[in-house]
Amino acid sequence: xxxxxxxxxxxxxGLLLALVVSACPAxxxxxxxxxxxAITFTRLERFESDQAFDNHMALVEDIQNSLSTGGGxxxxxxxxxxxxxxxxxxxxxxxxxxxxxxxxxxxxxxxxVGDWFVVLRRGRLFTVRQTEGAMEPVGQVDSYAPGFxxxxxxxxxxxxxxxxVVVGYNDTMRATELGLFxxxxxxxxxxxxxxxxxxxxYYSSRNYASRLVxxxxxxxLPSSVQVWAxxxxxxxxxxxxxxxxxxxxxxxxxxxEVFKPVQTTLWPVLHTLxxxxxxxxxxxxxxxxxxxxxxxxxxxxRDAVYLWVNPDYESWTVEGERTDSKTxxxxxxxxxxxDGGEPGALRARGGPVDPFSFRQNEDGHLDALLVAxxxxxxxxxxxxxxxxxxxxxxxxxxxAFSPELTGLRAEDFTTLPGPLEGTLQNRFVGxxxxxxxxxxxxxxxxxxxxxxxxxDVRAPLDVHRxxxxxxxxxxxxxxxxxxxxxxxxxxxxxxxxxxxxxGGPELKGTLLRExxxxxxxxxxxxxxxxxxxxxxxxxxxxxxxGGTWSQLRYGSAEVSFVRVGPELELTTLGSLGASVETxxxxxxxSCTDWYGNARPIFYRERVFALMGYELVEAHVxxxxxxxxxRVSYLRSGR
Numbered sequence: 262x263x264x265x266x267x268x269x270x271x272x273x274x275g276l277l278l279a280l281v282v283s284a285c286p287a288x289x290x291x292x293x294x295x296x297x298x299a300i301t302f303t304r305l306e307r308f309e310s311d312q313a314f315d316n317h318m319a320l321v322e323d324i325q326n327s328l329s330t331g332g333g334x335x336x337x338x339x340x341x342x343x344x345x346x347x348x349x350x351x352x353x354x355x356x357x358x359x360x361x362x363x364x365x366x367x368x369x370x371x372x373x374v375g376d377w378f379v380v381l382r383r384g385r386l387f388t389v390r391q392t393e394g395a396m397e398p399v400g401q402v403d404s405y406a407p408g409f410x411x412x413x414x415x416x417x418x419x420x421x422x423x424x425x426v427v428v429g430y431n432d433t434m435r436a437t438e439l440g441l442f443x444x445x446x447x448x449x450x451x452x453x454x455x456x457x458x459x460x461x462x463y464y465s466s467r468n469y470a471s472r473l474v475x476x477x478x479x480x481x482l483p484s485s486v487q488v489w490a491x492x493x494x495x496x497x498x499x500x501x502x503x504x505x506x507x508x509x510x511x512x513x514x515x516x517x518e519v520f521k522p523v524q525t526t527l528w529p530v531l532h533t534l535x536x537x538x539x540x541x542x543x544x545x546x547x548x549x550x551x552x553x554x555x556x557x558x559x560x561x562x563r564d565a566v567y568l569w570v571n572p573d574y575e576s577w578t579v580e581g582e583r584t585d586s587k588t589x590x591x592x593x594x595x596x597x598x599x600d601g602g603e604p605g606a607l608r609a610r611g612g613p614v615d616p617f618s619f620r621q622n623e624d625g626h627l628d629a630l631l632v633a634x635x636x637x638x639x640x641x642x643x644x645x646x647x648x649x650x651x652x653x654x655x656x657x658x659x660x661a662f663s664p665e666l667t668g669l670r671a672e673d674f675t676t677l678p679g680p681l682e683g684t685l686q687n688r689f690v691g692x693x694x695x696x697x698x699x700x701x702x703x704x705x706x707x708x709x710x711x712x713x714x715x716x717d718v719r720a721p722l723d724v725h726r727x728x729x730x731x732x733x734x735x736x737x738x739x740x741x742x743x744x745x746x747x748x749x750x751x752x753x754x755x756x757x758x759x760x761x762x763x764g765g766p767e768l769k770g771t772l773l774r775e776x777x778x779x780x781x782x783x784x785x786x787x788x789x790x791x792x793x794x795x796x797x798x799x800x801x802x803x804x805x806x807g808g809t810w811s812q813l814r815y816g817s818a819e820v821s822f823v824r825v826g827p828e829l830e831l832t833t834l835g836s837l838g839a840s841v842e843t844x845x846x847x848x849x850x851s852c853t854d855w856y857g858n859a860r861p862i863f864y865r866e867r868v869f870a871l872m873g874y875e876l877v878e879a880h881v882x883x884x885x886x887x888x889x890x891r892v893s894y895l896r897s898g899r
Contacts, residue, residue, distance in 0.1 A: 291578040292525075296324050302521040305595075305606045305664040314516035318486060318493045325527050328577060357862050359788050361616060364563045368417025368428055368471035369785050370856055371871050373864050377448050378876065379425060380894065381418040382858060384850025386425065387894045388448040389876055391867070396876055398894040399448035404429065404440055404850070406455040408504035413438050416464070416856045419473045421539045425450065426478060428471045430462050436499075437463060437470070437482050439537075441544060454544065455501035458513055458535065460484045464855065465559075467615040467784065468638045472561045474599060476540040479566065481559045482533045483639075486552065496533055496550070514548040522552040523606065523666055524570060524593055527577055530555040532568055534597060549604075551595055556637040558613045562621035566597045569619075571612040571634035592634060594627070596662040605662030609669050611653055612637065614646040617736075617784070620689035621659070628718050629655040630687045630694055632679075648679035652687075652696060654721045675721040683709025688736035690744045692717050693761045697733025699748050709733060713746050715759065715766040725766050731755035734779065737799075740791050743769070743829045745799065753777045754803065758829040770831030772823060780804040780817025781857045789825070790863040796825040798834070798881060800861020800870070817859040820870035822879075822886045834886040837879055839872040846874070846895060 300321055308314040358369040370381045378396075380387040381404065388400035404415045404427045415429035415438075427440035436457040444450050460482035463470035472479040487494045497510040514533065522529055529552045537546040554573030561567070572590035592612055597604045611631035613619060615638045618630045631653045636642030654675045661667050679685070683698030694716060699709035709732035716724045731748035739745050739758060746757045753775040760767045780786070780802030791797040802817035819836040826832065839859075862869035868886065870877045874895040879886045 290328060291580040291582075292324065292328065293580055297525050297579055300324065300522070300527075301525045302523050303666065305520055305523060305604060305666060307518065307520055308516050311516045314519060315493060317521070321527055321529065328527075354865070357788070357860075357864050359785050361784070362562055364474065365561050366419060366473040367469045367785070368419050368856075369469075369860075370418065370854075370858065371860055371862070372418060372420040372425075373862075374420050374423070374444065377444065378862075378869075379418065379420060379444065379450075380871065380876075381415060381427060382874065383846055383848065383852070383854070384413075384415050385846075386418070386427065386442060386450050388444060388450060389892065389894050390448055391864075394878075395890050396878060396892045398892060398896065400444070400450045401894075401896055402442070402450045402452065405438075406440070406452060406501040409455070409501060410505055412850060414851055414853075414855060415440075417469055417471050419471055419478065421473060421476060421478075424453075424539060426471070426539075428480070430460075430464065431457065432462070435459060435461070437480065439480075456498060456544070457501070457507065458482055458498045459496045459510070460533065461530075462640075464640055465615075465638045465643070466641045466782070467617070467643045468559055469856075473539075474561070474563065476538060477599065478537040478539055478546075479561060479599075480535040480537070481566075481568075482535060483555070483557070484531050484533060485555075486529045486531055496531060496548070498546075513546070514550055518548065519550045519552055520604065524553055524572065524591065525577075526552075526554040526573060527575055528555070528573075529553065530557075532557055532570070534566055534568075536599075549597070551604075553593070556612070556634070556639070556642075558615060558618065558638045560613075560616045560619040564599050565621065566599065567619060567621075567627065568595045568597070569593075569609075569613055569629070569637070570595070571637055590634075591668075593666070594629075594657070596627070596659070603664065605664060606666050607657055607662055607669055608666050609655065609657075610674075611655075614638075614685050614687055615643040617688050620694075622656075622718070625659050627655070627657045627659060628689060628694065629657070630689075630696060631655055631674075632685060644684055646685045647682070648685050648696070648698065650679055650681045652677050652679040652685075654694065654716070654718065656718060656721075677714070677716065677721065677724055678726070679714060680710035680712070683732060684734075686733050686736050688738065688744065689718075690738040691741040691761060692719055693744070693766070694718060695736050695744055695746075695759070697729075697736065697746065697748075699732030699734035709748070711748075711750075713757075713759065715761070723765075727759065727766060727768055729755075729757055729768075730771070731757070734782075735787070737784075737787050737789065739789055739799070739825055739829065740795065740797070742795060743825075745787075745789075747779065747801070749778065754779065756801075756823065756831060758825065758831055760829050769829035770826070772831045772833060774803060774821065776805055777803045777821075778805075780819070780859050783857050786857055786859060786861075788861045788863060795827040796829065798863070798868075799823050799825055800863075800868075802857075802859035802861070802872070803836070817872055820859060820861050820872060820877075822861065822868070822881065824881075824884075832884070834881060834884065837870040837872070837877045837886065837888055840875060840891075840893075 413429040413431040417428040425442040556571040680698035687696040697713040735747035
């Protein structure tokens with residue numbers, strides 16, 4: 262079955278930029294302080310009744326109409342800047358996904374399940390069996406329900422035992438799609454059920470919408486609050502029955518499961534967190550939502566979900582306040598415990614760039630690297646984040662999160678230097694945080710500072726600026742004692758290792774790949790396997806041609822492997838190259854790999870590379886990586 266191609270998501274970026282540079286609307290009257298107080302709450306609490314929720318939304322709508330006859334928010338004009346029981350989960354094996362947090366699995370395009378790889382690509386699931394010294398393609402099934410013809414994007418996949426969960430977004434239905442599948446002992450995948458949950462698009466250039474903590478599937482689903490004929494539409498869910506037939510929509514949460522807004526917003530978003538129990542005999546989910554402005558960043562630790570909501574770009578002003586873009590407004594960071602405890606929140610300033618701006622520290626703090634409030638991690642928001650020469654480190658005590666929205670103290674923040682130009686990259690490694698800048702999304706330039714900043718969060722004022730011969734477009738951990746800085750200069754792709762010892766950070770090894778750029782910008786395109794000596798082997802997809810975001814459509818030319826020595830010296834081991842032709846998939850759902858199509862894989866002491874429709878196995882000798890087997894898992898005639 263061939264399904265229609267969807268409008269590419271990158272067109273939304275053009276629309277966003279057009280809105281940013283467009284002229285602001287005619288001047289509106291400012292909101293009165295009484296109006297602000299009427300729609301902004303001072304304590305984190307749920308709406309006490311359906312009527313209270315509806316009354317709030319009616320008041321918001323009245324204020325909207327009284328300010329202007331125009332429509333929604335104006336960007337850039339104001340503000341700061343049921344199923345069978347699942348099989349028991351097998352004994353845990355090391356994940357092949359480059360997760361940010363140990364014990365928190367993230368949605369990816371390839372997962373290892375015992376002797377099998379499961380691959381999600383372009384609207385289909387594939388299984389490949391790992392036999393001794395070879396690989397055997399076995400299963401191939403559509404990622405959507407049998408006979409379903411309303412096209413979706415399919416982005417992320419998680420595996421729990423033999424249950425496979427595929428996460429996609431259906432633009433026509435305005436819903437996140439969850440496809441549930443099961444793999445049998447022969448590697449054959451069967452469809453179990455499909456559910457749709459009403460939401461806006463969850464896409465982020467750096468984040469992932471799904472997490473798996475134990476048997477709990479966690480989803481972040483944003484949706485605008487809409488009022489039609491005086492009634493508010495709530496996020497709803499429906500279940501696929503057959504072909505294009507589904508059950509009636511029913512609310513996924515009640516109005517009394519929504520927390521009142523503690524930030525002023527005339528165009529509120531329901532930031533909905535869905536938790537599904539994959540151990541339950543039937544597929545069951547529960548949801549809670551925070552009503553807040555739209556600009557958010559989402560992070561999951563092993564015991565909590567964090568949501569940082571920046572003040573938004575809405576066009577309203579308040580009487581008696583300055584109307585320029587420098588008017589300070591509070592951000593709010595929410596903490597929702599995974600044990601079912603009550604959420605807490607803190608008032609803050611600034612905002613994180615992406616999920617890598619966070620780390621829940623073992624010493625009882627949430628650490629976060631912050632810049633001036635921006636677009637959060639929605640869509641391509643992180644790729645427009647700038648530091649303007651200053652960043653701040655927040656160390657928020659976990660016991661400070663409460664329904665009372667305590668304001669953070671000045672001593673909880675440390676102002677730090679940062680790059681003056683280029684897109685910001687940041688990463689926590691051990692007790693250290695690193696940041697720098699480069700233009701990962703623009704191949705025509707190498708804008709960004711040729712330096713990386715490093716500090717120990719336990720002594721944040723001791724900042725080290727390490728000069729580099731390249732910009733910073735990727736930061737990755739090499740264990741807990743080192744980091745990798747990936748960047749570009751006019752010669753090509755540069756890799757530099759940094760030791761993070763007690764004596765201060767120190768540049769170690771460096772490598773140049775002439776004429777190359779990264780074949781994957783997402784975090785999952787990198788993997789490091791430590792060898793117990795302080796070093797190990799790392800892999801990174803590369804390409805040698807193509808323009809902006811070409812990896813979304815054309816993939817990588819190769820996956821390059823590098824040996825990291827005990828002193829973090831870098832030595833190239835060579836590459837596994839992609840074949841020119843691996844078969845035509847007829848663009849079953851989409852020809853765009855929004856979450857990439859290339860991965861280095863280290864599994865059970867074996868080395869693999871995923872490149873498009875190919876899986877390649879290799880063995881690493883003392884000084885080289887050598888191909889031993891290659892297979893295309895796309896069956897002909899499909």
